[in-house]
Structures are given as C-alpha cells and as structure tokens.
Amino acid sequence: MHYFDHCASTPPREEVIQTLAEVMRIHYANPSSIHQAGADAGQLIERSRGLVAKLFKTKPEEWVFTSGGTESNNLAIRGAAKQFAGRGKHLITTMVEHASVYETFQQLEQEGYAVTYLPVDELGIVSVESLAAALTEETILVSIMHVNNETGAIQPIEEIGELLKSRPKTLFHVDAVQSIGKLPIDLAGWGIDLLSGSAHKVRGPKGVGIVYIRSGLAIAPLFTGGEQERALRAGTSNTPAIVASAKAFRMAIEAAENHNKQWTLLRNQLIDRLAAIPELIVNSSKDSLRSAPHIVHFSYPGMKPEVIVHALEELGFIVSTKSACSSKDDKPSRVIMAMTRDARRAASGIRVSFGDEHTAEDVDKLADAIARTVVDLKPMERRI
CATH class of the missing domain: 3.40.640.10 (Type I PLP-dependent aspartate aminotransferase-like (Major domain))
Structure with missing residues (x-):
C-alpha cells in the first residue's frame, strides 16, 4: 500500500x-x-x-x-x-x-x-x-x-x-x-x-x-x-x-532542507502529470514561494471525492479529501470555495501529501493510478 x-x-x-x-x-x-x-x-x-x-x-x-x-x-x-x-x-x-x-x-x-x-x-x-x-x-x-x-x-x-x-x-x-x-x-x-x-x-x-x-x-x-x-x-x-x-x-527540522528539495521535485512531477488529464483541475502551484513542497491538491468536477479515494485505495494508494478533521463532512471545501467560488470544484477535491519515503517512481505509479481511475469513473460523472 x-x-x-x-x-x-x-x-x-x-x-x-x-x-x-x-x-x-x-x-x-x-x-x-x-x-x-x-x-x-x-x-x-x-x-x-x-x-x-x-x-x-x-x-x-x-x-x-x-x-x-x-x-x-x-x-x-x-x-x-x-x-x-x-x-x-x-x-x-x-x-x-x-x-x-x-x-x-x-x-x-x-x-x-x-x-x-x-x-x-x-x-x-x-x-x-x-x-x-x-x-x-x-x-x-x-x-x-x-x-x-x-x-x-x-x-x-x-x-x-x-x-x-x-x-x-x-x-x-x-x-x-x-x-x-x-x-x-x-x-x-x-x-x-x-x-x-x-x-x-x-x-x-x-x-x-x-x-x-x-x-x-x-x-x-x-x-x-x-x-x-x-x-x-x-x-x-x-x-x-x-x-x-x-x-x-x-529529526524533522534537521532533515527539512533535504526533504524540501525532494518533495519539490515530486510535487512538480505530480502536478505535470495531473495537468495532462483533461478532467482534472490542479489547485496547487509549482511556485515554491507560494506553495509548500509536500502537498498537491486537485479536483475532478462532477465526481464525489470519496469515490475517487476508495477507487485509488483499491489500486493500493491512500490519499484524502479535505483535512482529516473535516473529511467526513460532505459539504464543499470551504478553502476551495474561497479560492474559486466554484461549488463543483470545491465538492470534488483530492489531497495528496508526501513523506520522506516517497520516490519519483512512487509518484509515477500514483499518477498512473489516478489516470486509470478517471477513465474508470468517467461514465459515472454527474453534476454536483
């Protein structure tokens, strides 16, 4: 997993x-x-x-x-x-x-x-x-x-x-x-x-x-x-x-500089892969002055995020929707609403967050799984 x-x-x-x-x-x-x-x-x-x-x-x-x-x-x-x-x-x-x-x-x-x-x-x-x-x-x-x-x-x-x-x-x-x-x-x-x-x-x-x-x-x-x-x-x-x-x-603070460089590469790699999937909208930035290196957030308008989470879990990948404290709340994300004022985008967000164990190969496998999930779920798209 x-x-x-x-x-x-x-x-x-x-x-x-x-x-x-x-x-x-x-x-x-x-x-x-x-x-x-x-x-x-x-x-x-x-x-x-x-x-x-x-x-x-x-x-x-x-x-x-x-x-x-x-x-x-x-x-x-x-x-x-x-x-x-x-x-x-x-x-x-x-x-x-x-x-x-x-x-x-x-x-x-x-x-x-x-x-x-x-x-x-x-x-x-x-x-x-x-x-x-x-x-x-x-x-x-x-x-x-x-x-x-x-x-x-x-x-x-x-x-x-x-x-x-x-x-x-x-x-x-x-x-x-x-x-x-x-x-x-x-x-x-x-x-x-x-x-x-x-x-x-x-x-x-x-x-x-x-x-x-x-x-x-x-x-x-x-x-x-x-x-x-x-x-x-x-x-x-x-x-x-x-x-x-x-x-x-x-241990985290002493290793932060090295991990920051590692996560920045992984973040940019995943954002590039997600941007190539037409159904998805990336909500995070590759600008390291404006976006942290360990988080990538994207939306699949028209799809419930919990469906995406469980589909990816079946493929061996654990991601999340909103913060864990709010993940069981099915309301659109307050954060994405404040950014975009787009209810469909805010109601379909997925968060990916990295750890120091992750590699470029891991990110490619995750991106492949997301692409496969989008293909599998596309017939289920609906207006939300």
Whole structure:
C-alpha cells in the first residue's frame, strides 16, 4: 500500500517509537510528584522543552505542551482573546484556516467578539494590503496559518509580521501545523507572538502539540485544576509522548532542507502529470514561494471525492479529501470555495501529501493510478 496522506498523519519513526516505549517502561511516575521518580520524569519533560526551544532559537519557558494541534490553536486564540478583551474585541483571520481555528473564531463571534475573515486569491493566499485595511484600534489578535492544510498555499507570514510590528497591542498567531519540518520558521524575525504545532505531522506520536508563547506575554488558560505547563494546561503531562515528540521535531527540522528539495521535485512531477488529464483541475502551484513542497491538491468536477479515494485505495494508494478533521463532512471545501467560488470544484477535491519515503517512481505509479481511475469513473460523472 502506498501512503500519500502525510498531512493527516505520518508513520512514526522507529527511533521515536523506541523512545516512547523506553520512557513509558521506565519513567511512569507522575512528573508533578515530589518524589525522585516524579522529579526524573519532570526533568525529561524540561529537557524536551529545551530541545524544542533550541530548534526554534527561543527560550524553554516560551513553550507549552498540549494534546495536539487543535488544542494548541484553541489555547493560543482563545487564551489571547480572553486575556486582552479589555483592549478591544476585534479579531482577524482568513477564510481558509483549519477548522480548529475557523470554528474557534466563529464561537468567539457568538461570545461578542467581532471577527474579520479575510478573502484569498485564486491560489488561496491572503493579501497583506487587505489585512492592513482591516486593522482597527480594537484589533487584538491576527491569526493566519503558514501552510494551508488542503492546498499547500503559503501565506506571507514574514510580511504580515513586519506589518504588525508597528502595532504592539495586536498579537500575531500562526498555525504552523503543516509547516514545521517542511519550511523554515523565524519566530523572532517574523514578529510571531504565538505559534502552534503538532507532533504527529512530523512522524511523532499522536496526542502531543506545542504552543509558542512569546516571553513576557500572558494568556488565559483553557483548562484549570493544576499548575502544569505554566498553569496554562492543567492535567497530568504525557511524559513518554512529549519526549518522543521532541525527538520527532528535532529529526524533522534537521532533515527539512533535504526533504524540501525532494518533495519539490515530486510535487512538480505530480502536478505535470495531473495537468495532462483533461478532467482534472490542479489547485496547487509549482511556485515554491507560494506553495509548500509536500502537498498537491486537485479536483475532478462532477465526481464525489470519496469515490475517487476508495477507487485509488483499491489500486493500493491512500490519499484524502479535505483535512482529516473535516473529511467526513460532505459539504464543499470551504478553502476551495474561497479560492474559486466554484461549488463543483470545491465538492470534488483530492489531497495528496508526501513523506520522506516517497520516490519519483512512487509518484509515477500514483499518477498512473489516478489516470486509470478517471477513465474508470468517467461514465459515472454527474453534476454536483
């Protein structure tokens, strides 16, 4: 079976599995306990925090461990919105954010906040000028993802951060779940105040996320009931998964440059093959400044995406529709609708996402399978 769904989840590295098992076997004490076994477990967590901090050229105390990307996004957004509501209640995000961001802002609207959802162009990229025009004296938070989880579109995070540097009362949050280990990230240089990541997107275990909270910045907690994670995330820390996740982040970031080159070649190869199939529309770009190297998204207007997914699975290839969090929702993709305003195109999208195990031969086999699937399914085309 050829697995091309790394954006949804990645196969954990063998070294990560071994670390997880070893820590689980030896360091099972509660890391908050005051006895030596607890202290030993707590030291492992702090060592892991220091490793993550070093990877991003930051301070250990600027990082919080969570249960995953969704919690990380919720903590950063809701924590900032609640903490600084006294400054203003205007928030800005985009129409193409992951559900864990987009739906959090929708909830905040119901709680009395005003939210501006910025539009995007045909490649799914927001305009810095539109953001500048949307800012007001009441704006306390801007949240914009780095890499889109469906199409791979890269947002102009550096330019946005530069714009916001002159507005110290407006915080800048970046969802980097799909960019950590794939693209460079400069937290200080880009003026990022809050950043979210997830270990299982970089061949780590599920159930661990990270949040960067700039030094000197206080936000409100989501959970109460304990002093863990700077009192921002009450609950017993998952020592084995945190330690294994830190290793996964390190290995992914250290190998990112080489993998980026490999994935760029594979992305361009697949886009060229898909562009030669008349029934398909490619929604991702070959421009490496505007599109991440590990994601290719395409549509087959008139065909239900789950039919394509299952047809490819029968041929030995695993791909996906929208993000895994939304894949069981049969509504047209909100992301592709924002880009194209074409309901048929948005209702028939397929995402391919690469891992470091993939080769040019694998991509050719996938492209052949997609071409065969299109031929087999064409008689089933219908208007949707």
